[in-house]
Amino acid sequence: MEKVLFVNCCIRKEDSRTKKLADFFLNELKKTGAYEITELSLMDEGMTYLSEGFFHQRDELLAKKDFSHPRFRYARAFAQADKLVVAAPFWDLSFPALLKVYIENLCVEGITFACNEQGCFGTCKGDHLVYITTRGGFYEGTPMEMGSRYIEAMCGFFGIQRYDCISAEGLDMGLRPVDIILQEAMEQGKEIAVNF
Numbered sequence: 001m002e003k004v005l006f007v008n009c010c011i012r013k014e015d016s017r018t019k020k021l022a023d024f025f026l027n028e029l030k031k032t033g034a035y036e037i038t039e040l041s042l043m044d045e046g047m048t049y050l051s052e053g054f055f056h057q058r059d060e061l062l063a064k065k066d067f068s069h070p071r072f073r074y075a076r077a078f079a080q081a082d083k084l085v086v087a088a089p090f091w092d093l094s095f096p097a098l099l100k101v102y103i104e105n106l107c108v109e110g111i112t113f114a115c116n117e118q119g120c121f122g123t124c125k126g127d128h129l130v131y132i133t134t135r136g137g138f139y140e141g142t143p144m145e146m147g148s149r150y151i152e153a154m155c156g157f158f159g160i161q162r163y164d165c166i167s168a169e170g171l172d173m174g175l176r177p178v179d180i181i182l183q184e185a186m187e188q189g190k191e192i193a194v195n196f
């Protein structure tokens, strides 16, 4: 079985439309019987922004190449997963700050990336990341959409070859029923699940 890490940043938890999409997608994966899915709910991790002491400790550990320290657990789990699913709502043109804090925890030289004379390159095992998001307005394909585009760029940095985004937009515009918009995104999710 392939190991899937599900990073849940759906802040509104069970009220979240993004979480509904993610649940649908994960259920499609479960039906195949091919994946072992582990959920990391960022809302339950008590994470805070990275501050000065954190960097001192990180530098000391990295100098000793001590990657076993618990503070690197997020980076280790991310780097070791075969596939990744990340779900977060579209907030202020990108995603909640909590997801950025998580990403800052992932960026550990020696675990998720390495560097040589040519520059840095990703060292994650995973070959596919699916990002799931919902937006109140319409931003897909515009320069103001910096959630999916940022996550795609991070995939490149981490060495993850394939990236897909499942998104539903215009959910807060009152133009079309939310359930229908979500249903369309679920159809998109079905296809991506087949080729995961």
Ligand SMILES: Cc1cc2nc3c(=O)[nH]c(=O)nc-3n(C[C@H](O)[C@H](O)[C@H](O)COP(=O)(O)O)c2cc1C
Residues within 6 Å of the ligand: 010, 011, 012, 015, 016, 017, 018, 019, 088, 089, 090, 091, 092, 093, 094, 134, 135, 136, 137, 138, 139, 171, 172
């Ligand atoms: C703090 C906050 C910021 C938001 N910023 C945007 C935004 O910049 N653009 C947008 O289209 N919708 C924005 N929205 C609306 C959400 O993207 C939309 O309601 C989304 O479906 C919420 O996902 P959820 O139901 O999973 O929580 C924002 C909502 C919140 C709570």
